[in-house]
Amino acid sequence: MIKVEKLKKSFGSLEVLKDINITIQPREVCVVIGPSGSGKSTFLRCLNMLETVTAGKVFIEDVDLTDKKTNINKIRTEVGMVFQHFNLFPHLTVLENITLAPKKVRNRPNDFAKTKALELLQKVGLSDKANVYPDSLSGGQKQRVAIARALAMEPKIMLFDEPTSALDPEMVGEVLEVMKQLAKEGMTMVIVTHEMGFAREVGNRVIFMDQGFIVEENSPVQIFDFPKHERTKSFLSKVL
Amino acid sequence: MGFDFGIVKEYIPFFLKGTGLTIGLSLAGIFLGTIIGLFIGLGKMQSNKWLALPFVWYINFFRGTPLFVQILLIHFGVVPYFIGETNAIAAAIIALSLNAAAYIAEIFRAGIQSIDKGQMEASRSLGMTHVQAMKHVILPQAVKRMIPPLGNEFIVLIKESSIAAIIAAPELMYWSRAMQGQYYKVWEPYISAAVIYLVLTLTLSFVLNRIERRLTTG
Numbered sequence: 001m002i003k004v005e006k007l008k009k010s011f012g013s014l015e016v017l018k019d020i021n022i023t024i025q026p027r028e029v030c031v032v033i034g035p036s037g038s039g040k041s042t043f044l045r046c047l048n049m050l051e052t053v054t055a056g057k058v059f060i061e062d063v064d065l066t067d068k069k070t071n072i073n074k075i076r077t078e079v080g081m082v083f084q085h086f087n088l089f090p091h092l093t094v095l096e097n098i099t100l101a102p103k104k105v106r107n108r109p110n111d112f113a114k115t116k117a118l119e120l121l122q123k124v125g126l127s128d129k130a131n132v133y134p135d136s137l138s139g140g141q142k143q144r145v146a147i148a149r150a151l152a153m154e155p156k157i158m159l160f161d162e163p164t165s166a167l168d169p170e171m172v173g174e175v176l177e178v179m180k181q182l183a184k185e186g187m188t189m190v191i192v193t194h195e196m197g198f199a200r201e202v203g204n205r206v207i208f209m210d211q212g213f214i215v216e217e218n219s220p221v222q223i224f225d226f227p228k229h230e231r232t233k234s235f236l237s238k239v240l
Numbered sequence: 241m242g243f244d245f246g247i248v249k250e251y252i253p254f255f256l257k258g259t260g261l262t263i264g265l266s267l268a269g270i271f272l273g274t275i276i277g278l279f280i281g282l283g284k285m286q287s288n289k290w291l292a293l294p295f296v297w298y299i300n301f302f303r304g305t306p307l308f309v310q311i312l313l314i315h316f317g318v319v320p321y322f323i324g325e326t327n328a329i330a331a332a333i334i335a336l337s338l339n340a341a342a343y344i345a346e347i348f349r350a351g352i353q354s355i356d357k358g359q360m361e362a363s364r365s366l367g368m369t370h371v372q373a374m375k376h377v378i379l380p381q382a383v384k385r386m387i388p389p390l391g392n393e394f395i396v397l398i399k400e401s402s403i404a405a406i407i408a409a410p411e412l413m414y415w416s417r418a419m420q421g422q423y424y425k426v427w428e429p430y431i432s433a434a435v436i437y438l439v440l441t442l443t444l445s446f447v448l449n450r451i452e453r454r455l456t457t458g
Contacts, residue, residue: 048365153366
């Protein structure tokens with residue numbers, strides 16, 4: 001479903017991703033962990049071309065995103081993304097936040113988009129918030145709306161970029177709960193997170209990144225209980 | 241010093257004519273300056289640095305030199321070059337519009353760039369094109385932020401239109417100076433002009449306030 005080959009990314013002279021190779025299967029929940037500055041978020045952002053790649057290839061369902069002829073907007077409708085800082089549209093109500101892209105990009109009729117949005121709001125437990133503006137929501141509620149907004153495009157893949165890092169501790173649970181539900185339903189997910197408990201519980205595979213490389217990838221049990229590399233061990237000893 | 245209301249009354253028709261032209265010059269400046277300013281602002285924001293350069297220097301020139309100099313250059317140089325004779329009203333409109341456009345361009349640019357880049361990223365991640373994201377997400381938020389500085393610029397424009405008196409465009413200050421010349425009086429012409437300018441600028445800021453409030457509440 002996702003295939004990354006020899007991916008490199010530099011910002012000026014700083015090489016952030018050095019040589020990333022990975023294949024992610026449909027329905028897989030892939031959790032990316034690692035110290036700050038290891039390139040986790042940049043890697044994730046290369047999967048929907050929010051960052052241009054310096055070298056290498058990224059395939060989503062066999063379409064090469066690095067090919068100039070690829071219609072990147074079309075691919076992005078299939079790849080939802082949830083951001084650390086939510087990035088809800090503050091001038092639109094919760095409902096309008098969710099229906100904007102389906103209406104403008106997928107040309108859905110208003111009623112259809114609205115019905116779907118209300119279903120999604122129910123799913124994330126925010127049915128009563130449809131007509132308020134994002135400003136009046138808590139962080140956890142905002143992130144759940146952001147998840148609903150991404151799901152409204154009916155994506156095949158969901159990318160999560162540290163979705164709980166900007167939240168107060170007591171709100172982390174409600175967001176992870178929604179993500180767990182999504183994983184159970186078989187959504188293909190790539191999640192950058194610092195929530196090790198969540199990674200262990202929900203992930204099918206854990207990827208440990210450091211200094212622009214994938215150092216180790218394995219099942220959560222293997223990574224957390226029997227890490228092979230020294231760097232993985234030292235990182236886990238600091239965070240667990 | 242007695243204030244002679246008699247001569248003010250005598251000059252009312254001229255003040256009215258002058259005020260009419262002041263309003264005309266200001267509206268033309270606001271209208272043309274906004275259109276040209278949008279164009280210049282978008283030009284400056286393009287990613288190709290070389291293509292942006294003329295727009296950068298347009299702004300540098302019109303912000304970095306006095307309007308006084310610009311209006312004289314345009315009145316005695318540019319307009320005669322194109323139509324073979326001077327035309328004070330045309331020169332005033334051109335100078336005010338081009339000058340305001342430089343400031344308005346910066347207001348547009350600052351307004352758009354003040355929107356958090358996460359807004360564009362979120363829009364693009366949902367499959368919107370750059371134009372769709374601008375239209376539905378960035379501009380609606382940016383316009384709200386542009387209203388106060390734009391209002392400020394429009395008020396400046398009304399006041400700066402008084403410089404057109406120097407090239408004998410018969411606006412408000414032209415008639416005030418004529419009145420001073422005729423009666424050797426200072427207070428009557430200039431207090432009258434000041435009151436009229438104040439009415440114009442306060443009216444405009446009242447209207448802009450209403451617009452701003454409407455935008456922020458709904």
